[in-house]
Amino acid sequence: MREILLMSNNWYYNKEYQEGMEKSGSLEGFEKVNLPHTNVELPYNYFNEEDFQIVSCYKYPLDLKEEYKDRIVYVHFEGVMAYAKVYLNGEFIGEHKGGYTPFDIRIDPYYDWSSSNNILTVVVDSSERSDIPPFGGQIDYLTYGGIYRDVSLGVYDDIFISNIKIETPDVLEDKKKVHVKVWVDNINSHTCDLDFEIKINEYQGEEVYKGSFKGSIEETKKTFEFDIDNLEGIKLWDIDNPNLYEMSVTVTGGDFSDEYRDRFGFRKAEFTPKGFFLNGKHVKIRGLNRHQAFPYVGYAMPKRVQEKDADILKNDLHLNLVRTSHYPQSKHFLNKCDEIGLLVFEEIPGWQHIGDDEWKEVVKQNVEEMIVRDWNHPSIILWGVRINESQDDDELYTATNAIARSLDSTRQTGGVRYITGSNMLEDVYTMNDFIHDGVRGPLRKQQEVTGLDHDVPYMVTEYNGHMYPTKRFDQEERQMEHSLRHLRVQNASYLDDSISGAIGWVAFDYNTHKDFGAGDRICYHGVMDMFRIHKFAAYAYKSQVSPEVEPVLQPVTFWTRGERSIGGVLPLVIFTNCDYIDFQYGDFEPIRKIYPDRQTYAGIPYPPVVIDLSVLDEKMLGLWGMKWEDAVIRGYYKGEVVIEKRFTKAPVPTELYVEADDTELVSTQKDATRIVVKILDQCGNILPFIDDIIKIKVDGPARVQGPSEVVVKGGAVGFWIETVNEPGVVNIEITSSVLGKKKITINVK
Numbered sequence: 001m002r003e004i005l006l007m008s009n010n011w012y013y014n015k016e017y018q019e020g021m022e023k024s025g026s027l028e029g030f031e032k033v034n035l036p037h038t039n040v041e042l043p044y045n046y047f048n049e050e051d052f053q054i055v056s057c058y059k060y061p062l063d064l065k066e067e068y069k070d071r072i073v074y075v076h077f078e079g080v081m082a083y084a085k086v087y088l089n090g091e092f093i094g095e096h097k098g099g100y101t102p103f104d105i106r107i108d109p110y111y112d113w114s115s116s117n118n119i120l121t122v123v124v125d126s127s128e129r130s131d132i133p134p135f136g137g138q139i140d141y142l143t144y145g146g147i148y149r150d151v152s153l154g155v156y157d158d159i160f161i162s163n164i165k166i167e168t169p170d171v172l173e174d175k176k177k178v179h180v181k182v183w184v185d186n187i188n189s190h191t192c193d194l195d196f197e198i199k200i201n202e203y204q205g206e207e208v209y210k211g212s213f214k215g216s217i218e219e220t221k222k223t224f225e226f227d228i229d230n231l232e233g234i235k236l237w238d239i240d241n242p243n244l245y246e247m248s249v250t251v252t253g254g255d256f257s258d259e260y261r262d263r264f265g266f267r268k269a270e271f272t273p274k275g276f277f278l279n280g281k282h283v284k285i286r287g288l289n290r291h292q293a294f295p296y297v298g299y300a301m302p303k304r305v306q307e308k309d310a311d312i313l314k315n316d317l318h319l320n321l322v323r324t325s326h327y328p329q330s331k332h333f334l335n336k337c338d339e340i341g342l343l344v345f346e347e348i349p350g351w352q353h354i355g356d357d358e359w360k361e362v363v364k365q366n367v368e369e370m371i372v373r374d375w376n377h378p379s380i381i382l383w384g385v386r387i388n389e390s391q392d393d394d395e396l397y398t399a400t401n402a403i404a405r406s407l408d409s410t411r412q413t414g415g416v417r418y419i420t421g422s423n424m425l426e427d428v429y430t431m432n433d434f435i436h437d438g439v440r441g442p443l444r445k446q447q448e449v450t451g452l453d454h455d456v457p458y459m460v461t462e463y464n465g466h467m468y469p470t471k472r473f474d475q476e477e478r479q480m481e482h483s484l485r486h487l488r489v490q491n492a493s494y495l496d497d498s499i500s501g502a503i504g505w506v507a508f509d510y511n512t513h514k515d516f517g518a519g520d521r522i523c524y525h526g527v528m529d530m531f532r533i534h535k536f537a538a539y540a541y542k543s544q545v546s547p548e549v550e551p552v553l554q555p556v557t558f559w560t561r562g563e564r565s566i567g568g569v570l571p572l573v574i575f576t577n578c579d580y581i582d583f584q585y586g587d588f589e590p591i592r593k594i595y596p597d598r599q600t601y602a603g604i605p606y607p608p609v610v611i612d613l614s615v616l617d618e619k620m621l622g623l624w625g626m627k628w629e630d631a632v633i634r635g636y637y638k639g640e641v642v643i644e645k646r647f648t649k650a651p652v653p654t655e656l657y658v659e660a661d662d663t664e665l666v667s668t669q670k671d672a673t674r675i676v677v678k679i680l681d682q683c684g685n686i687l688p689f690i691d692d693i694i695k696i697k698v699d700g701p702a703r704v705q706g707p708s709e710v711v712v713k714g715g716a717v718g719f720w721i722e723t724v725n726e727p728g729v730v731n732i733e734i735t736s737s738v739l740g741k742k743k744i745t746i747n748v749k
């Protein structure tokens with residue numbers, strides 16, 4: 001039976017690789033680090049993006065148990081950016097090109113059993129090597145560096161299972177079927193009969209199937225296929241009910257055995273010329289792109305933080321899909337998408353540039369590595385097999401499509417372009433339609449884009465972004481236009497049945513190269529900032545959910561008389577899913593029952609309420625803009641007030657808001673959580689122009705990622721604290737220069 005041991009603690013790291021380091025067993029000059037690890041911790045902005053493009057060296061002393069002596073041992077790397085060369089006791093044992101896909105290196109043939117100090121060395125080249133995608137041209141994001149995902153040790157018998165693929169054909173029939181492919185490795189070419197046992201459980205629940213199968217093997221690798229049918233009482237996986245199942249496949253042959261487990265779901269996902277269907281039901285896709293990047297540590301965030309992003313997208317922004325732009329993302333993120341019902345469009349690494357033949361080989365390898373890693377995730381509904389926004393390259397993309405289809409015939413392919421009339425080699429024409437500049441658009445008709453005379457499966461995979469970069473602390477008018485551009489495109493997508501849906505650019509602001517963004521190495525394209533704090537545009541999405549799930553009411557205003565050009569706050573756009581709202585200004589009689597603007601936004605589920613001069617009371621008009629007053633906006637659902645928003649006419653700093661996403665962390669491996677700090681006024685609204693300084697003091701077994709003194713820019717800031725392998729109580733003290741201290745406690749178990 002296999003044993004899998006997490007190897008993410010107690011690595012030794014040297015930022016400066018020097019030739020010959022892999023030959024030496026010495027750890028002098030190395031610092032102890034835990035994974036996920038970033039090779040260089042960066043400032044928030046205005047840094048030199050070459051700082052992390054270095055060659056560094058990681059070492060791990062291995063002392064394997066005697067009982068592993070006759071077994072097969074692999075080290076499994078989930079992601080090393082960007083080129084890894086692996087050595088054991090000075091001997092080169094393997095390498096991997098590309099930072100987003102996993103790889104395994106077998107170590108037992110090189111292991112010295114006479115020594116208790118075998119040194120595994122990984123030389124990590126994090127430069128933008130032109131032989132590895134996405135590099136070779138310019139790219140609008142940073143790839144960071146280091147062993148930024150987990151590493152584990154896998155100890156196996158001579159016969160073991162290297163992968164399984166679980167397919168669920170004809171899923172809409174009453175009795176369900178499962179088709180399983182099992183890849184068996186037989187390292188020393190034993191000839192033997194094999195017994196397979198397959199079990200299916202509801203995830204964390206009842207067993208629904210158990211069966212045995214026979215086989216035999218003599219070759220070093222063999223694939224087996226099994227069919228299971230007549231399963232009763234199976235629940236489908238979908239967005240609202242993401243029912244998961246777990247399969248266990250056990251193989252026994254001679255003295256050898258192994259068990260492989262994976263989760264899956266029963267669901268059917270299909271893009272058609274008439275839109276997208278999940279389990280036969282039409283679903284309009286409403287999504288955002290996500291970069292897996294964070295301030296200071298880049299990509300190197302542990303499980304909990306990866307999961308939190310999925311949670312934000314699904315349960316805060318109420319999206320139904322995320323595109324993993326522009327590369328395969330953390331398995332923890334994808335697992336969470338499975339668990340909460342967030343659809344995923346996953347794609348290979350790349351950005352516009354296509355390299356030479358050697359480079360293209362890595363592209364093909366990336367397609368394969370992505371698909372064999374992720375094919376059992378029910379959340380993934382489409383494989384992206386083009387370099388994002390590259391020109392047509394029929395030879396390359398015929399090959400990537402063929403690889404995807406032969407590995408996984410159950411999913412369609414897409415390939416993101418921004419060019420029109422591109423050759424339709426994929427199953428879905430996935431288009432970055434940036435036509436909307438405030439006037440044109442908001443979207444093109446698909447045939448105008450594809451150049452075809454008939455409709456095909458079609459999805460918009462980006463819009464907005466660089467067309468209207470907007471900071472969380474930008475001027476109110478700009479933020480209104482930013483929000484409305486997102487809303488207009490979504491509305492257009494909803495109105496066009498031949499568009500499967502639209503995925504906006506982008507969920508979160510992200511660090512980038514000097515050639516992009518605001519010059520400070522940030523692209524402020526998010527509907528949330530890098531700390532995942534909402535801009536107004538976030539509410540254009542958040543409000544598109546039933547008030548039964550969560551009532552939403554967010555006026556796009558800082559509520560002040562002179563922030564906008566000429567003054568006032570009109571037109572006042574209020575993102576809400578309420579039936580109607582009441583608006584009260586100062587002591588005036590409230591204006592009752594103002595309804596959403598269904599005329600302008602006939603497509604989206606929940607249009608905003610827009611208050612302009614046609615809505616305001618005559619008397620109120622006289623005062624409007626002369627003297628500022630408090631306001632109350634109340635949202636109604638089924639005749640009852642379900643949400644209320646208050647504004648004060650004279651905001652002052654009143655509350656230091658400090659909240660952690662989690663109050664319990666673990667010490668067994670690196671863990672982290674976000675803490676958000678806001679300076680609020682008397683009504684609980686962020687003071688949008690306060691730039692307070694806060695000091696962060698951490699007492700106990702944790703550390704702050706990034707600096708411990710930060711500016712509360714535009715009234716809010718976030719930071720993450722990470723654990724350091726010790727249990728205990730962590731006291732965090734936040735000191736604001738205007739509002740004093742606040743303490744929170746986190747338990748590390």
Ligand code: GAL
Pocket residue numbers: 140325388389418432462464465466467505525
């Ligand atoms: C697209 C690109 C994205 C991002 C975006 C900014 O062209 O695919 O990665 O750069 O523009 O709007």
